Amino acid sequence: MQAEIISIGTELLLGHIVNTNTAFLSQKLAENGIDVYHTSVVGDNPSRLMQSLKLALGRADVIITTGGLGPTVDDITTETIANFLGRKLILNRAILNGLKRYFISRKVRYPKDNIRQALIPEGTKWIPNRTGTAPGLLTEYNGKVIICLPGPPRELGPMFENDIMPYLKKRAGTSQKILSRTIKLMGLPESRVNGIAKDLLLLKPPVTVGIYAKLGEVDLRIMAKIADKNAADREIKRVENKIKARLKDYIFGYDDDTMEGSVGKALAARKKTIAIAESCTGGLVSSRLTDVSGSSKYFMMGITAYSNDIKERILGVSRKLIRQRGAVSKEVAIEMARGARFLACTDIGIGITGIAGPDGGTRSKPVGLVYIALATAKKSIVKECRFKGSREEIKFQASQAALDLARKNI
């Protein structure tokens, strides 16, 4: 079964809203083994929508539209679908009564315009909207299905999961699903990962591997499209083991894991505590660590020591050292890590100093130069990194590298 998504709305074409509905629907369809080869967006324009419907029906079995079911004059989906099907619009009493109840329960006067939402093409099934006013529509047409969903994600989401997905699963009559496993890597550029996993990236269905680069992270995603769940799990495990054998040192997590979550898990498991002294990352490492629920068990303190004065007075970095080596130096990073550890009485201290830019760089210390240090009772280590990008991108990459250094040394 192939599905195609048509999003309707001039606000999407103007870029005023990001099309999260298509991502949501695509993901749910893929998880249930329904292929999506095309998605598109058209404005609130009947003739262009007609053309898009025609095109989509020529290449897919299920057409899902989103948006354009509201009460206002620029909501054109229902009328256009009726014209497309060559059917009349009829007033549906059950929908109308539901609309009236909706407004009464909210103590809002029933707006006359909403009667439009009770008009549906003859012979069309409608799907109740539990979180809004626009009902969904479902109609079979020449052996294919057209489904119209409301635009607001909070209305579309529950309607799709509760009513549409079960219908599609039954119609597809297949138990084939896509299982996936994401392996998250840090410390190698995409091109290196690509070289190391080249043969796996060329695998053909039913098991395939994709590569996805993000800022400070490269993901390998294994996908298996196999009817038998156990067989799929086995196949995924087989590829996963190959990846692990080749890239073990760079893996920081799987699936929904985050770098900060992985650090937290390791700290909690080994009952270790941590304190952070940040300069160029400006509190981002602390903030990411505390995004993890339960982080108060191991995260004790973060200090953003932006001025040299704070580095000296609170973290105890020697003034002489700053003068001799500069605030952005290996030595100061180590002193910051030690200072944070000492001040907060933790097992681990992290120190980060660098130049986030866009100003402040010099020939010998360019924007993007960051020193990251880690101190424990037994050792101090420091890493020199050179990042590129905007101020925020350099901050993020530095925070990612600092968390990765912590993760490897807990």
Added chain:
Amino acid sequence: MQAEIISIGTELLLGHIVNTNTAFLSQKLAENGIDVYHTSVVGDNPSRLMQSLKLALGRADVIITTGGLGPTVDDITTETIANFLGRKLILNRAILNGLKRYFISRKVRYPKDNIRQALIPEGTKWIPNRTGTAPGLLTEYNGKVIICLPGPPRELGPMFENDIMPYLKKRAGTSQKILSRTIKLMGLPESRVNGIAKDLLLLKPPVTVGIYAKLGEVDLRIMAKIADKNAADREIKRVENKIKARLKDYIFGYDDDTMEGSVGKALAARKKTIAIAESCTGGLVSSRLTDVSGSSKYFMMGITAYSNDIKERILGVSRKLIRQRGAVSKEVAIEMARGARFLACTDIGIGITGIAGPDGGTRSKPVGLVYIALATAKKSIVKECRFKGSREEIKFQASQAALDLARKNI
């Protein structure tokens, strides 16, 4: 001039990433008076991409593709474009040298696979990528233009704004623009803003007003589509003044302003310095303030005091107070603000304590309860807030409220 956007990537069809590039490009094109009537997504599949190109060229003057320019085997855009145009791929020495420089500057061994990115269709212009490796492509074809941009937003964004948009403006040769003005509000829910600005939200073209709610922010966007720039500016100003008269106290910025930027601007203008003591926001306020370039002039220190021990020992919050009132209390927030100010010798101190959840709430102190305090030489003020949402949403809203409190009291 009409443009059409084709996004290329199986990861988009699987819903693994949200298509923010299309929203970005649509917005920029609209602002410059270039119409977009269709956008679509296809997977990493040459024959389907060919069909999409054919279809798009049949209805638009400018085709912009995004994605598929990477170094890996599933990046198929360049090859498909070459086939589509019936041109050979040739190795471009200038691109190759640029790629080598890119890796050398990062002290990374040049990965052989990246040579793919130096192969471009004969007779195609290429556009340097300042933030990544994949060059963009631009080619004229039967009086139309095909432009290929890299997928990562941090690469696509600068390339489009610096190189493509100026080219398109020149080519379009039109002076009709959409001018817009965004007014950013904090402290009122969307429904209240909607009620206050109702008449303006109903305005008809050429001047319209839209309302957009985000986490911790409501935006009103005035848009004018008028050929005469001065007339458009005048019309926008007229509506803007109405909004200001009604909502002045809630406006924290305009257009690309951010809350942290507005706070920074106010601090710099009045030559004031600030220090932050955070508990539940975990460093997020510091991190946001230091996202602003030049923040080292006014931002001196941030302390994430997650444990009571750190609150007492470093910020000087009285142990008795914590025992009597609890760490999440008005009194502790004030002591934290005073402690931060004292420790860092700044003009302003901010203290934030609360429960970010999802655990740790009680009947009297539920998840989402946050106290935000501000201390100066002359006064201390504290605000009680109750936020809803996930841990990260509560953190963000609390950081937004803390920055807003600072902004109003500089």
